[in-house]
Amino acid sequence: MAYVDWLIKGPKIASCNCAYGCPCEFNAPPTHDVCEGLEAMEITEGWFGEVRLDGLRFAASYRWPGPVHEGGGIVQGFIDERASEVQRDALIKIVSGLEQEPTTAFNIYGSTIEKEYDPVFAPIAFHCDIEQRVGSFSVPGHLEMSLEPIRNPVTGKPHRAQIRLPEGFEFREAEMASGTFSGTGEIKFQNRNCYGFLTFVAYGPYGVIETG
Amino acid sequence: MAYVDWRIKGPQLTTCNCEVGCPCQFNGLPTHGDCRAAVAMRIDQGHFGDVPLDGLHWVSLVAWPGAIHEGNGQCLPVIDERADERQRSALLTILSGDETAPGATIFNVFASTFTTVHPPQFRPIVFSADIAARVGHFAVPGLIEASTGPILNPITKQPHRVRVVMPEGFEYREAEFAQGHAKAGEPLTLDWTSGHAHLCTMHMTPHGPVG
Numbered sequence: 001m002a003y004v005d006w007l008i009k010g011p012k013i014a015s016c017n018c019a020y021g022c023p024c025e026f027n028a029p030p031t032h033d034v035c036e037g038l039e040a041m042e043i044t045e046g047w048f049g050e051v052r053l054d055g056l057r058f059a060a061s062y063r064w065p066g067p068v069h070e071g072g073g074i075v076q077g078f079i080d081e082r083a084s085e086v087q088r089d090a091l092i093k094i095v096s097g098l099e100q101e102p103t104t105a106f107n108i109y110g111s112t113i114e115k116e117y118d119p120v121f122a123p124i125a126f127h128c129d130i131e132q133r134v135g136s137f138s139v140p141g142h143l144e145m146s147l148e149p150i151r152n153p154v155t156g157k158p159h160r161a162q163i164r165l166p167e168g169f170e171f172r173e174a175e176m177a178s179g180t181f182s183g184t185g186e187i188k189f190q191n192r193n194c195y196g197f198l199t200f201v202a203y204g205p206y207g208v209i210e211t212g
Numbered sequence: 213m214a215y216v217d218w219r220i221k222g223p224q225l226t227t228c229n230c231e232v233g234c235p236c237q238f239n240g241l242p243t244h245g246d247c248r249a250a251v252a253m254r255i256d257q258g259h260f261g262d263v264p265l266d267g268l269h270w271v272s273l274v275a276w277p278g279a280i281h282e283g284n285g286q287c288l289p290v291i292d293e294r295a296d297e298r299q300r301s302a303l304l305t306i307l308s309g310d311e312t313a314p315g316a317t318i319f320n321v322f323a324s325t326f327t328t329v330h331p332p333q334f335r336p337i338v339f340s341a342d343i344a345a346r347v348g349h350f351a352v353p354g355l356i357e358a359s360t361g362p363i364l365n366p367i368t369k370q371p372h373r374v375r376v377v378m379p380e381g382f383e384y385r386e387a388e389f390a391q392g393h394a395k396a397g398e399p400l401t402l403d404w405t406s407g408h409a410h411l412c413t414m415h416m417t418p419h420g421p422v423g
Contacts, residue, residue, distance in 0.1 A: 007416075019235040019240035019241065020235060020237070020238035020239055020240040021233060021237060021238030021240055022233075023231050023232070023233045023235070025233060025374060026231075026232040026233030026363055026372070026389055027363050027364070027366055027372050028230065028231035028232045028233050028243075028366060028372055031232065031235070031240075031243075067366070071364055078292060133231075150238060150239050151239070152239060153239055153279075153281050155315070159238070159239050160378060160379055160380050161238055161376060161377070161378050162235065162376065162378075163375075163376055163377075164371065164374070164375040164376070164377055164379040164380075165374050165375075166373050166375070167373055168374075176238055185282075203228055204316050207242055
């Protein structure tokens with residue numbers, strides 16, 4: 001099948017309520033049964049057909065009652081208010097899983113969602129330093145998240161660990177971090193010092209594109 | 213401080229009672245509260261001073277009532293019965309964390325968390341490992357039997373390939389994560405069927421892993 005030619009590339013940060021390292025990355029059940037969290041991406045380079053997407057940001061918050069693959073999830077998307085009408089349409093198509101294979105991250109996660117709240121168009125503040133494992137994003141009135149290095153419980157020194165998924169559908173390589181976040185919009189949550197990751201990814205109609 | 217010049221390099225298998233992905237690798241808490249594990253290695257190339265260690269195996273059974281760093285652990289070292297007197301002494305020194313820069317090797321870090329070290333046993337050790345395939349097996353007949361295999365995707369049942377990289381780690385720089393089982397009797401009992409496992413090439417020196 002032919003898809004619209006699109007690509008989004010840039011840093012992505014995420015956090016959920018699981019323990020550091022998130023068991024789900026290894027196909028184990030979530031630490032606290034329920035899975036809730038959030039993520040944001042800044043598109044440093046991107047397009048959807050003729051529409052440029054460079055510099056735009058988007059985010060999502062979500063919750064599943066159990067492991068993601070058992071379904072029943074709820075999700076809400078957040079689109080950069082700076083996006084024009086055609087850019088909003090393009091981003092919504094991408095995050096909704098349109099114009100792409102069923103095996104992309106957007107479609108795999110999408111297949112587990114039971115309820116989707118209307119997307120919010122809002123300012124999204126975003127900061128990310130992958131090497132230092134420091135990042136944050138906020139959608140005022142809805143979402144706040146910050147990442148810092150995991151600390152060794154004895155020495156207090158930063159603990160550096162990466163997860164590599166050579167065939168991963170969400171990322172191929174990510175730095176592990178400690179996340180603290182809250183959601184005060186439709187999906188409410190508050191968690192401290194739990195799983196977080198930072199990665200640099202590129203997605204297209206066929207999934208993750210290796211960026212080397 | 214100067215340490216005896218030593219080096220051991222070869223395949224290493226570990227399995228523990230945590231869920232696959234073992235939270236402890238990321239400084240999380242063990243899945244079930246306590247931590248029990250079995251580690252085995254075949255030394256393809258190794259020496260301790262002028263004592264060659266090539267071809268020898270070792271196994272270590274370990275257990276803690278909570279997270280490793282909270283201490284009160286116990287350890288049972290098992291040394292390949294083919295090792296001669298000097299090789300046995302060399303391997304036990306390495307495993308005890310002596311002749312190691314403080315905190316540089318897993319042996320040294322773990323040693324500070326043990327309150328009980330059982331008398332070492334000198335036994336035959338069976339060992340095989342295919343790191344890329346995540347398939348491994350080791351046994352000390354009459355004491356422990358353990359194996360590893362790939363994690364399977366819960367939907368597709370296809371092998372799930374995942375590696376963890378620790379650029380400053382004290383055990384490995386890069387390991388394939390897998391699932392494992394272990395069964396061991398007294399004096400350090402182990403019993404799980406689909407716990408965490410990882411496979412790597414251990415390349416350890418007094419100053420920590422070098423690859």
